[in-house]
Amino acid sequence: MRTYEVFPAPVGSYTVGRTQMDLEYMASDHSTRELTAFVFYPSDSSEGKATSSYMFPEVYGMLKDQPLVTGYLTGGYFSIEFKTRCYDDLALSAKDKRYPVLFYVCGGGGSPEWGTVLCTDLASLGYVVVSIGHPNSTMYKRKDGRLYNVSKGFSEAIIALSEDPEMQALAGKMEMRPDDDTAVQMCRNVLALPVIAKVTEYSELQAEDIRFVADHLYKLDAGELDSIFNGRLLFDTGMGIVGHSYGGLTTAMVCRDDDRFTCGIGLDSGAFGLLDSDLKKPFLLLYREPNYNMNAVIGANNSRETYYYSVDRVAHLDYCDIVFTSANEVLRGERDAMEMRNVVTDYTKTFFDYYLRQKAASVDSLAYDGVDLVKKTRNK
Template sequence: MSGTLRKPRSKYDLWKIRRNKQMKTYDAFPRPVGSYTVGRTQMDFDYTASDHTKRELTAFVYYPSDSNEGKITSTYMFPEVYEMFHEQPLITVLKDVFSIDIKTQCYDDLALSEKEKRYPVIFYVCGGGGSPEWGTVICTDLASLGYVVVSIGHQNSTMYKRKDGRLFNVSKGFSDVIMAFSEDPGMQVLAGKMEMQPDDKTALEMCRNVLTLPILAKLTEYSELQAEDIRHVADYLYKLDSGKLNSIFHGRLLLDIGMGIIGHSYGGPTTAIVCRDDYRFICGIGLDSGAFGLLDSDLNKPFLLLFSEPNYNMNAIIGSNNSMETYYFSVDRAAHLDYCDIVFTCVNEAFRGDRDSMEMRHLVTDYTRSFFDHYILQKAASVESLVYDGVNLVQKTSSK
């Protein structure tokens, strides 16, 4: 289910097996959709969380630039991180699924563009067990359109190499909780009852049943810690903008209009929690994600969910509780991992959906761009005006 990586076995898994097709492979990510050259820089963060644990994070920041300054493109993923991925007990079924031998479309440590005085900010949250680099395509696209995009490596729940050289893999505790959730007898019974296209009432009832499972308590704790990481890094951005800390972002971040946030899979609940708890984040997007920790939560922020069935069963409660607009768009012929970079890096067709990689990329970027342009920049862009075959507006709840 959402936030869980398992080998495809039935229609209730979020992957589709592609048959009788030769999978296209790529040696480079697609050119960004916007006009800006994209810079990327890495930052490390250390702080003590509310549970008194020391958190040691990293983040990749993608931003608009005017020139590549003659530099070569950024490395996609550090080889050491890729090796750690294959050591994870959580997702051993994903061995040899994706490659890191691909060219990015961003450049390390460029100057910030001078075309605008300030640039709006978005955060990206990768899936559990993943890496902050897994969102390189969407982050690069958004930066090329004029956004500063921050993708964090979260201690325990993701894997990354810090700028100081130290490596962090997914912890056994997080792996155990994810596996316990996927193997929980109650969860397995509910998964077997999930309908592919449930009506609103059925989806809401199923979602409530999932969110009341006792196993969700520990899983939610990790989501809350990820949300705390994001709030800490957001605090840091305010210091960079104010000049309290020296950087290219001094006086250049458009923070007074509010920030956006987008998360894939297990990163989706974190995204919603951040929207719920931090007034600085004014809207959010969940990509094929669930609603862990959100049983009785009013996000009070516009929220969009782009997902493959039967995931409506896992997130229907978000719109039911939200006092602001909530959009639900179902996407057919898409696999769970198609919402991140694996749509281009995949080398195992069993984990790809039937949509063309470029079409899937444009679909995700278009819905994301239109949503953030409207709710952050107050542009006339509308996600309801977008037309993609097999993408349907399941529900839209209006502000109450």
Template sequence: MKTYDAFPKPIGNYTVGRTQIDFKYVASDNSERELTAFFFYPSDSSEGKPTAEYAFPELPSLWNECMVKNGLEMDNFFNFNIKTCCYEDLALSQKENRYPVVFYVHGGTTYPQQNTVTCQDLASAGYIVVTIGHQGGGVYRLKDGRLSHISKKYYEDLQEFGTDPVTKDVAPILVEKLEKEKSLEISRKVTSSPGAVKFAKYAVLQSEDIRYVADCLYKMNTGDIGSIFKDRLKLEIGIGVFGHSFGGATTAIVCRDDDRFVCGIDFDGGLFCQDSDLKKPFMMLGSTVSYNVDALFLESNSGETYFVILDNVVHFDFGDFIFLAKNEALQLSLRGTRDAMELRNILTTYTKAFFDKYMLKKSVEIESLAFDGVEMIKKSKK
């Protein structure tokens, strides 16, 4: 497998700008939440600036504080100095009056820049993408330089969820795609397990983070909060949201609880609200394991629902990690067998097509998309 020193060129015609904004609010559990958010957006020129750093210098050591507890030294695995295709604090493009907005939700214990590739692709195609660092559940650096760590309690509850007897009991049978009734049985077991029920509270809290930042976007659009986005956000069509892993679980909860979010996509994440009817279009892009765990959702959601199942992939394949491995041997230990560029093309194509259809109301036939080793299951709107 090939290694990379730069991310692939974005798919669209816009130059990609990126800016960082911090937020603070009090959540429903009365905790004070300090968040940071990165905005990837369309621009007309790089203004002669160098490309933005992928992540902050302290990320490897900060991430290791959590990961080494699992025997993983992530800074030895990944090249966090990879070259991006975005530029800090550019002017927003003047080609359109306003641009649609989607949120990206990073995976548990990771960081807000975790899927820069897809964020760049969507921004280059005319979307504004907002990705938040979630306090306690990820690692990030605030604009003033302070670092936010994964909380001890979050990590302990994550460990408990991962070692839940129900999860351990079903894990050996998840690799092969199961028949519908068996997969529904597995979905119900995993979703209702004590570890899942307990850990779901963090997805609810992260959904509050997203909804608060969405509140701020409306104020940015009116100018009540100063930013480059005054009168430039196409919020009347609704907001989209997508996320990886635990971020995918958060995505579904946001769609369930907030009517401003009109559609969502889950990248290989186990859902905690599978028995909920989101009443909105939703897509799951995942592995066979993901299908076996999340099949119940196809029965529960009354909006148009897609399950796109990719073969020869593992959980780390749904994001930047496919381009970050430092050497071929590490890729083989952390990756599935799909080519990184092929996989990026699949994920970006489905993601853009979905948002184009359900946000921009373009005539897009998602069912007509075809890739080797990819199966689509679609359930039409009830």
């Protein structure tokens, strides 16, 4: 398997800036949520700066304290000695007056830096992309230096789901490419399990975090706070959101509950907490088999179009930076890292270009070996 020491050059023409913001607010459960957010954005010059560091060593070091990781993997996980393709605190590009906004949601137990390749690609194409560190369910370092690891409660909720006898029994019955009725019933059976409820609570809090950060971006655009984004963010056609794994649940919840978001993408995610939800937004699922069984209710309920694309020869973590950084072959699928990156970036940017920028080309026009449109739904 080919190894890399630098992330790929961005697909777009913009130089990519990155800045970090610390935020906090009182959530609906009366907890204080202390967040961090990395914002990737288009710029015109690197200003002679060195590229941004990839991931804080202190954050990587917290992996050894995560039961989610230590219970299933041994040895090295991935490298953080990677050269990125973005630069800290550049000026926002002057080429356009305003830039559309996207959010990226990392997987549970992950870090907001884990989507650096995709966020950099999207920013190089003219999007402002926000990746948040969520309390309890992700690990991160704030600008003020404080470290946050995955909580014991979140770890226990995810482990309980994976070890639940009813969940294991259902997983053993999941078919590859099932017919629609079978897939929908399987998905409903999974989502009705009592063990799902606790997992869903954390995702709902992540969705609340995203809505709060979206509020903050509106304030930055309005000039209520000093920022390079004053008057520069394009909200007229709404915002987009993409999430990997556990982050995909949050993505769907945000689409369902916040009309400021126009469309969303789930990368090898599921539908926990979405049993009877009409997202009312275009939604794309890019996944490995047999994950249709875990997402079938989304398209069955959604009154807007839902795309299901199956990708062969991939592993679950191939949808994030670990496709490049992995130091453990157990984490990787069979596709070359560059090939997989091109699949994820192309489907993501084409989907958002179509629904946010009203560009003519849609994901229907894309063709990759082993990437198959399993189903496209639109309910009236």
